[in-house]
Amino acid sequence: MPTYHPGMLGPLPRDPDQKFWDPEMQTMPREQLEALQLERLRTLVDRALTIPVPLFARKLREAGIESGADLTSVADVNLIPTTVKQDLRDAEAAHPPFGDYRFTDPRECVRLGQSTGTTGTPTIALFTRKDIWIEYESAARVWWRNGWRPGQIVTHAHPAYLYGGGVMLSGSLEYFGALNLWVAPPDTDELAEQGIRMWQRVRPDVSMVAFSLGRFQEVAAKMGLDLAADVGLPSFQFRGMGDRGMPMMTAGLECYAYSSGPCGEAPGGHIHEDWAIVQAIDPKTGRDVPDGEWGNLVVTTLDRDNGLLRYDLEEAAAIMRDPCPCGETTVRGFWGGRFKDFLDCQGHYFQVSEVERALRSVREVTVPSLEYVVVKPTDSDASLQVRVELDQGEPAEVATRCEAAIRERLGVEARVEVLPRESLARSGYKAVRLVER
Structure with a gap:
């Protein structure tokens, strides 16, 4: 009869x-790490060609790649054409329901989820046990860097059901050894109050x-409570901020x-390079942009049962390769948001989040929470329209x-x-801040 030991779960x-x-x-010498990346990249290419995985096999052969051995260095990843979200949508529409880009038979997988669909038709994400383990181990590196340790109580309000983010986060916390306090996204005052009462x-x-903090703050104020003073809700502080802004944290559920x-200790987020090749590329050339410059975030996943080859998330990213004083040898990345959410106004190019940071300096509009929208400019010379x-x-x-x-x-x-x-629309998760006129 099997007996339980702590490493089983x-x-x-x-x-x-x-x-x-x-x-x-995390401290592997660069030469050794790049050798591991190349080995895993070649394996992924060979699998795409021999299983075969039709979508990626077509792209590889069109680029003249007939074997993983055709790639002689990690830099040769640039020989592989990129794939975008619309390619996945088209594949799922042409070959329902899972498309022709899967490396693993869906019946060998144990979890199904879908993207949020906030920017188009949701795509389906499939995970084997190994894929989930890679995510959990990757998350554990992040939680440990944050200074968290097993035994702590961690709360979140990620969505669930068909969207797989909440299940993935909960599972990663439980794997890590934290007590997972998962409350519902506060789509109604009643759900928000339920979460607040549990935190009490x-x-x-x-x-x-x-992503839901403002909504909880608003409902707490209606209850006559302050989240910090009366509920003891500690705020999550983003580490790794720098001149580039937000450190890279994720590449989306369907990717990594x-x-x-x-x-x-240094700006940016350390990329888990043993399990991914992450690039910032010029979409016109498909090649890496110079370090520190914004390019399209492109990810090639490594060592998974379900992989992606040069997946262009069409989001802004910047890569930094200078050594970090913390001792990790991996490159660091910054995330700049979706390019479609950048604003072009009066000769300036910026993100909606920059408007939010400006508004937060005016205390009156932040009590009990900051609620605003920015109207997407149609005339780059006109005044920026903001509602608060x-x-x-x-x-x-x-x-x-x-x-x-x-x-x-x-x-x-x-x-x-x-x-x-309460004039503007509310959302329990990731409020819409950029609206059409």
């Missing part, structure tokens, strides 16, 4: 004082509700959920201060429309 215990979750892989009973050590994470809610204060005076804050931070003229509280 999770990893073997670590010394809580050790610096890295997986020291061997079970105080989390770590909060990962950043836990592709990287920041150490906090206000609970208490003089609308005209607050609008003037918001406009001044945007001018100071972004160098653009804005026209801010101040609205009564």
